[in-house]
Amino acid sequence: PTLETDRGCPYKCTFCDWGSLTATKITKFGLHRVFAELDWIAEKRLPFLTLTNANFGIFKERDLQIADKIVEIKEKYNVPTGISVSYAKNSNADVFEIIKRLDKAGIQSGFVLSLQSDTQEVLESIKRTNLGINDIEEISGYATELQIPLLTELILGLPDETTETFKSSLFTCIEKGINNFDIFLLNMIENAPIQEDIGKFKLKTFNAYDLFYETSQEENEDIVEGIEVIKSTSTMSEKDILDSYLFAWYMIGLHSSGIADVMAKYLHKSGKSTYKEFYTSLIDHLQTYQRIPEWEKLIRRYFKQWKNTGFYN
Numbered sequence: 317p318t319l320e321t322d323r324g325c326p327y328k329c330t331f332c333d334w335g336s337l338t339a340t341k342i343t344k345f346g347l348h349r350v351f352a353e354l355d356w357i358a359e360k361r362l363p364f365l366t367l368t369n370a371n372f373g374i375f376k377e378r379d380l381q382i383a384d385k386i387v388e389i390k391e392k393y394n395v396p397t398g399i400s401v402s403y404a405k406n407s408n409a410d411v412f413e414i415i416k417r418l419d420k421a422g423i424q425s426g427f428v429l430s431l432q433s434d435t436q437e438v439l440e441s442i443k444r445t446n447l448g449i450n451d452i453e454e455i456s457g458y459a460t461e462l463q464i465p466l467l468t469e470l471i472l473g474l475p476d477e478t479t480e481t482f483k484s485s486l487f488t489c490i491e492k493g494i495n496n497f498d499i500f501l502l503n504m505i506e507n508a509p510i511q512e513d514i515g516k517f518k519l520k521t522f523n524a525y526d527l528f529y530e531t532s533q534e535e536n537e538d539i540v541e542g543i544e545v546i547k548s549t550s551t552m553s554e555k556d557i558l559d560s561y562l563f564a565w566y567m568i569g570l571h572s573s574g575i576a577d578v579m580a581k582y583l584h585k586s587g588k589s590t591y592k593e594f595y596t597s598l599i600d601h602l603q604t605y606q607r608i609p610e611w612e613k614l615i616r617r618y619f620k621q622w623k624n625t626g627f628y629n
Contacts, residue, residue: 317357318366321350321382325370327405330442331432331471333507334370344378351385357396358389365396373404373411383414387421398424405430412458419464426465429455429494433474434485441475441517442510456493468494472560473502473546475510475517479556486567487592490580496572499564501557503527504544518550525626542626558619562612566599 324342325334373379403411418425439445459466468489472482504521521544548554570576583589602608622628
């Protein structure tokens with residue numbers, strides 16, 4: 317089930333149409349309604365809850381009450397056991413207090429830091445400099461102290477981003493203690509403000525038909541729904557974006573998945589190698605083996621096919 321406890325977003329990130337339509341207005345739904353819906357969900361023994369708020373935790377006292385209600389029904393009905401939620405962008409101790417209470421009750425949540433980029437010029441271009449989310453180290457410290465899983469999201473293909481700045485964001489995350497990433501290609505959402513910047517940043521796209529559930533069957537082409545996905549920008553060519561995407565895949569496989577993270581951390585902390593030096597050298601070394609270039613060649617071919625057809629094989 318999905319549950320909305322408030323609607324709207326106070327931010328105007330250019331890649332998103334959530335806040336651009338509502339600006340600073342957030343409408344709160346009555347707590348009696350929210351609590352009644354939570355009781356109904358619990359009585360139906362539904363195990364996983366999706367909160368559809370843009371910034372859960374933005375209202376400290378109110379959202380703590382909602383979190384306590386979720387804990388209450390978990391103790392009574394043993395559900396939900398997991399929650400998906402977008403926490404407040406100005407992530408601080410208040411948000412982690414919510415996560416701590418959920419975690420103590422055995423409700424899996426974790427925390428996603430919506431970083432998108434660590435490059436100041438890029439953040440300015442997407443109107444995201446005012447969110448106060450740049451103190452990654454503090455947020456990572458909270459997560460480590462509470463032993464809460466921490467994940468960050470980065471968007472590839474943002475205005476003014478380059479291959480080097482994108483890689484730099486990855487390494488900054490690792491240096492600050494964030495070891496898990498989700499990488500997304502920029503989607504040109506129809507009502508997002510970035511639509512007005514297409515000419516300014518020379519944004520070129522392709523139409524992907526396989527990003528929506530149950531609308532992408534090739535045999536039903538008359539009802540297929542697509543979305544424009546970034547192909548190149550004024551600062552990143554098509555090759556740059558694909559090279560960066562593949563590099564991110566290497567990093568997720570080698571670091572996030574735990575293949576080389578212990579070695580990398582040891583070398584970094586002992587001053588023998590930076591994360592950038594270690595992983596750049598390791599990836600170069602892996603590419604001397606026959607199977608790795610073969611795999612990479614396949615990915616590049618399928619990626620090109622995706623851009624040409626809209627379906628990723």
